[in-house]
Amino acid sequence: MSAAAGVALGVIGGAIRISTPFLFVSLGECLTEKSGRVNLGLEGTLVMGAMAAYGVSYLSGSPWLGVLTAGAAGLVLGALHAWLCARPRVNDVAVGIALMLFGVGLAFFLGKPLIGPSAPHLPAFSAGWWSGSAQVRSALQINALFVIGLVATVAVRFVLARTRWGLIIRTVGESGDAARAMGYDVARVRLLATMAGGALAGVGGSFLSLFYPGSWNEGLSSGQGLMAVALVIFARWDPLRCLAASLLFGGASALGPALQSVGVTSGYYLFNAAPYALTLAIIIATSSRDRALHGQPAELRVAK
Amino acid sequence: MTIGASSVSEPPSDAAGDAARGPVAATLAPAAADDEIEARRAAIRKMVEAIVVPGAAIGAALVLFGVFIALTGRNPLAVYREMFRGSFGTWFSFQNTLQRAAPLMLTALATALPLRLGLVVLGGEGAMVLGGLAAAAVGVHLHTPTSVKVGMLVTGALVGGSWIAIAGALRANRGVNETISTLLLNYIAIALLNHVVEGPLRDPSSLNKPSTLPIGDDNMLGTLPGLDVHWGLAWGLGACLLFWLVMQRTTFGFAARMVGGNVRAALLNGLPVRRLIVVVTFLGGLGAGLAGAIEVAAIHGTANASLVTGYGYTGVLVAFIARANPLGAIPVAILLGGIGASGGLLQRVFDLPDATVNVLQGILFLAILFSESFYGRRWSFRRARAARQAS
Numbered sequence: 086m087s088a089a090a091g092v093a094l095g096v097i098g099g100a101i102r103i104s105t106p107f108l109f110v111s112l113g114e115c116l117t118e119k120s121g122r123v124n125l126g127l128e129g130t131l132v133m134g135a136m137a138a139y140g141v142s143y144l145s146g147s148p149w150l151g152v153l154t155a156g157a158a159g160l161v162l163g164a165l166h167a168w169l170c171a172r173p174r175v176n177d178v179a180v181g182i183a184l185m186l187f188g189v190g191l192a193f194f195l196g197k198p199l200i201g202p203s204a205p206h207l208p209a210f211s212a213g214w215w216s217g218s219a220q221v222r223s224a225l226q227i228n229a230l231f232v233i234g235l236v237a238t239v240a241v242r243f244v245l246a247r248t249r250w251g252l253i254i255r256t257v258g259e260s261g262d263a264a265r266a267m268g269y270d271v272a273r274v275r276l277l278a279t280m281a282g283g284a285l286a287g288v289g290g291s292f293l294s295l296f297y298p299g300s301w302n303e304g305l306s307s308g309q310g311l312m313a314v315a316l317v318i319f320a321r322w323d324p325l326r327c328l329a330a331s332l333l334f335g336g337a338s339a340l341g342p343a344l345q346s347v348g349v350t351s352g353y354y355l356f357n358a359a360p361y362a363l364t365l366a367i368i369i370a371t372s373s374r375d376r377a378l379h380g381q382p383a384e385l386r387v388a389k
Numbered sequence: 390m391t392i393g394a395s396s397v398s399e400p401p402s403d404a405a406g407d408a409a410r411g412p413v414a415a416t417l418a419p420a421a422a423d424d425e426i427e428a429r430r431a432a433i434r435k436m437v438e439a440i441v442v443p444g445a446a447i448g449a450a451l452v453l454f455g456v457f458i459a460l461t462g463r464n465p466l467a468v469y470r471e472m473f474r475g476s477f478g479t480w481f482s483f484q485n486t487l488q489r490a491a492p493l494m495l496t497a498l499a500t501a502l503p504l505r506l507g508l509v510v511l512g513g514e515g516a517m518v519l520g521g522l523a524a525a526a527v528g529v530h531l532h533t534p535t536s537v538k539v540g541m542l543v544t545g546a547l548v549g550g551s552w553i554a555i556a557g558a559l560r561a562n563r564g565v566n567e568t569i570s571t572l573l574l575n576y577i578a579i580a581l582l583n584h585v586v587e588g589p590l591r592d593p594s595s596l597n598k599p600s601t602l603p604i605g606d607d608n609m610l611g612t613l614p615g616l617d618v619h620w621g622l623a624w625g626l627g628a629c630l631l632f633w634l635v636m637q638r639t640t641f642g643f644a645a646r647m648v649g650g651n652v653r654a655a656l657l658n659g660l661p662v663r664r665l666i667v668v669v670t671f672l673g674g675l676g677a678g679l680a681g682a683i684e685v686a687a688i689h690g691t692a693n694a695s696l697v698t699g700y701g702y703t704g705v706l707v708a709f710i711a712r713a714n715p716l717g718a719i720p721v722a723i724l725l726g727g728i729g730a731s732g733g734l735l736q737r738v739f740d741l742p743d744a745t746v747n748v749l750q751g752i753l754f755l756a757i758l759f760s761e762s763f764y765g766r767r768w769s770f771r772r773a774r775a776a777r778q779a780s
Binding site: 125165169172173174175176178179180182183184186187188189190191192193194197303307308311312314315318351352353354355357358361362364365368369372373374 | 580
């Protein structure tokens, strides 16, 4: 296989493999931000989810039970975030940072005995059955969670755009005062939206430990939870665009390893910085001093 | 342009404001005396609050962490006793604490100063890494010990300042959210460090841990007279004091705090809000860059992956606990430096993972943020009662 085809295959395979945690975290963040609150703590939720999923999968032998536990852990962290933010004069950005530090610290603490033992993985199927090359087949491994992520994308979009619940969430995100005047409990709507967002992020974490890279260690997450927050701004709070952006980021993250596999090793670290630089470039290009972004919830402070 | 004025950006005690209220109140006889007493009471209450509320939050966090430790089947009191011994209990451990507190004071500035404008900057880690890298790159090209030291510290600070000022300029001119841009800049800075120490500036003799060329033992920053703590501590204390004076006692600082209090009022008063944002982020970054230069000049002697310490993120915590007050950052940095210093002992004596310290820091941070909702609570209650009695 030629080098260019090898790199292309690596990037495409990487886009599918690496994008899944991005997808779940950005969907969760999108849902939370639509209700007018930003949760920067999803990085902590992601790592907690990874640890919880790995631990439960190892102890019970069922990776799916692990995924559920990861979701539950995310639900609890989301509830903690929403509860703290509902206090007067408490800054949601700061609470997010605190929960990020807390979640990562707690996951490392509880996960210490899990470094080493191997837990059953999530099932995957290969989309490369048509190819005779083992390299192609292994690059095009598609995990069940990726498919669930696709379904979740459509579901979140449908809920936000077409249902009564979605309308309530968007109302709260556009104007808390208007929602209050209509008799909705703003704090409760945000609590539920943050909990649901946390659960999605937790599930995203389970992908890290149960499929790719597929083990639990302290260097598991390289800031996917944080980048997903930036990704939501880039995706203009639209779940379908979150999917597209996640695939783009997955591909960008795979660029360094793909080049290395065909022998291009100079600038390896710079290529590893590609997703971060890409995010920054996109945010700079799409931001504006004078107007709000299209689709941006008016109550959202972080985007201002 | 709108700035999300954060609740924490409000200065804890506004002595200038109270003083200004005095003469105005005096002209409004006969209620003047009452008003003056009331104003003085409010000032005292604010001062008491500034100590009691964070103190209570720290106490509550220690209780929560104690429960957490008890759940792991260990005796929390024994753990706390050991922590105290490993951080403040002996002269040796206290010097270790001070040595760890020094970079925290400096990285805290990167968050604390912009916080006064209502900006949440998390870029201390990246500014520290690049400051250290730039300092090492410049240090090997200078020849006398004095020029090496001066060159390294100045370069490190300037690079750190410029790095954070990028985020400030993006915020001011393009409306790019500074929290997210500084986080991304951290990752980019670490990638740059790895690239440079493995490639262009690699010392060929550094095999296991790729590093830049060493600056030489003679050129290292020494220890403070009579102490086993390097000069970084003096720089940390000096920088915190200097920036406190700048923010609290100069027109520039007053203007910056006004932007944080009410950006529309600041614009109406003709303040150059955009320039203030860029300058303040630059000043904050100076601290973090200096911290990186000191790590290289006083500890490692060369730039390598050891520069990625997490001090930048702990500095964020210091800035928030100190409520963005540079002077307050000094005791908070010493407290958190002590917690960090005791980590090793906890591992050895109680077989606790090294992440124990991070759990305690996380709980501490959450408790401090929760306590924000307690400021002024009793005050408003009294006022409400007074208003009821008056009517």
